Amino acid sequence: MDRLDLRILDQLQNDASLTNQDLAARVGLSPSACLKRVRRLKECGVIQREVALVAPDALGASLHMVVEVTMVRDDKPLYRDFIRRVEAAPEVSQCYQVTGEVDFVLIVNVADMQSYDRLCDSVLYAGDAVHKFRTLISRKRNKFETRLPLGV
Amino acid sequence: MDRLDLRILDQLQNDASLTNQDLAARVGLSPSACLKRVRRLKECGVIQREVALVAPDALGASLHMVVEVTMVRDDKPLYRDFIRRVEAAPEVSQCYQVTGEVDFVLIVNVADMQSYDRLCDSVLYAGDAVHKFRTLISRKRNKFETRLPLGV
DNA sequence: CGTGAAATATGTATCGT
DNA sequence: ACGATACATATTTCACG
Numbered sequence: 542m543d544r545l546d547l548r549i550l551d552q553l554q555n556d557a558s559l560t561n562q563d564l565a566a567r568v569g570l571s572p573s574a575c576l577k578r579v580r581r582l583k584e585c586g587v588i589q590r591e592v593a594l595v596a597p598d599a600l601g602a603s604l605h606m607v608v609e610v611t612m613v614r615d616d617k618p619l620y621r622d623f624i625r626r627v628e629a630a631p632e633v634s635q636c637y638q639v640t641g642e643v644d645f646v647l648i649v650n651v652a653d654m655q656s657y658d659r660l661c662d663s664v665l666y667a668g669d670a671v672h673k674f675r676t677l678i679s680r681k682r683n684k685f686e687t688r689l690p691l692g693v
Numbered sequence: 694m695d696r697l698d699l700r701i702l703d704q705l706q707n708d709a710s711l712t713n714q715d716l717a718a719r720v721g722l723s724p725s726a727c728l729k730r731v732r733r734l735k736e737c738g739v740i741q742r743e744v745a746l747v748a749p750d751a752l753g754a755s756l757h758m759v760v761e762v763t764m765v766r767d768d769k770p771l772y773r774d775f776i777r778r779v780e781a782a783p784e785v786s787q788c789y790q791v792t793g794e795v796d797f798v799l800i801v802n803v804a805d806m807q808s809y810d811r812l813c814d815s816v817l818y819a820g821d822a823v824h825k826f827r828t829l830i831s832r833k834r835n836k837f838e839t840r841l842p843l844g845v
Numbered sequence: 846c847g848t849g850a851a852a853t854a855t856g857t858a859t860c861g862t
Numbered sequence: 863a864c865g866a867t868a869c870a871t872a873t874t875t876c877a878c879g
Contacts (some may be wrong), residue, residue: 542751550747557744560872562872578746588746590745595739597841599739600739607802634836635837638831646759661698677792679798680792683779684779687746723867724854
């Protein structure tokens with residue numbers, strides 16, 4: 542993982558629709574050398590996947606929420622089951638297991654309150670794992686950036 | 694925006710590296726018709742961009758935090774300036790403006806505590822806009838999904 | 846890592862429904 | 863207005879230097 546790989550990642554985090562030729566030109570490499578690097582970065586999991594980011598309000602899924610979850614107790618199987626439900630719930634886009642006064646923070650995005658309700662049933666009220674939760678409703682998502690700071 | 698567009702979005706949210714041919718085959722369209730739709734979806738902003746998702750731990754930026762921010766008072770210019778600083782800070786990947794006991798929730802991801810410190814200086818302590826904040830340190834990111842539920 | 850040629854994919858024009 | 867076919871252009875990909 543040298544400087545060239547970092548520059549490649551930097552570009553692709555911004556715009557994965559770049560052709561290999563353009564990418565190669567930008568990082569100062571021949572197309573074939575560039576392609577080999579990109580493939581290696583995918584192979585070894587540094588590039589996990591390429592995705593299209595869709596405007597939430599173009600699809601009526603513009604309701605974002607932050608849910609802080611406190612579990613009933615510290616218990617491996619309990620946690621594992623909860624995480625499994627979280628993973629299975631399409632409404633939950635992110636899940637952070639945190640230290641401190643709460644145990645999990647979920648980022649939820651849904652079309653309406655009915656969908657939020659379904660989420661509560663399928664994840665929060667299911668299985669007696671959750672002691673309590675607090676929902677912060679987002680009025681606005683001011684920033685959403687998938688890019689990691691690479692220090693290039 | 695019909696069923697076909699939704700199927701296209703569904704595919705591209707999963708894997709934007711699909712060739713137009715494969716995509717067309719999956720949604721049951723000819724390549725040219727498919728391409729026209731994809732371009733239209735990009736033109737009108739439904740597809741915002743395509744990005745590569747990079748494994749955070751492959752790059753030593755694996756420290757995630759959730760920061761809850763409470764402002765000193767409700768004040769337009771104050772908020773505007775804060776948001777501007779948030780947007781400028783590469784350590785802050787997401788910012789939700791929420792209702793309730795706190796005013797903002799930030800998702801931060803950094804390589805180390807030193808970077809977190811820089812963030813505090815450049816965003817949280819700058820400008821006397823922030824009354825207080827609470828930082829929840831993530832032990833683990835159990836889920837990170839950019840895909841919106843499309844109900845297809 | 847770079848070059849060049851073969852294999853693939855994209856993009857366009859045209860026609861049909 | 864939208865989709866299909868076919869052809870021209872561009873890109874990816876691989877063997878070789």
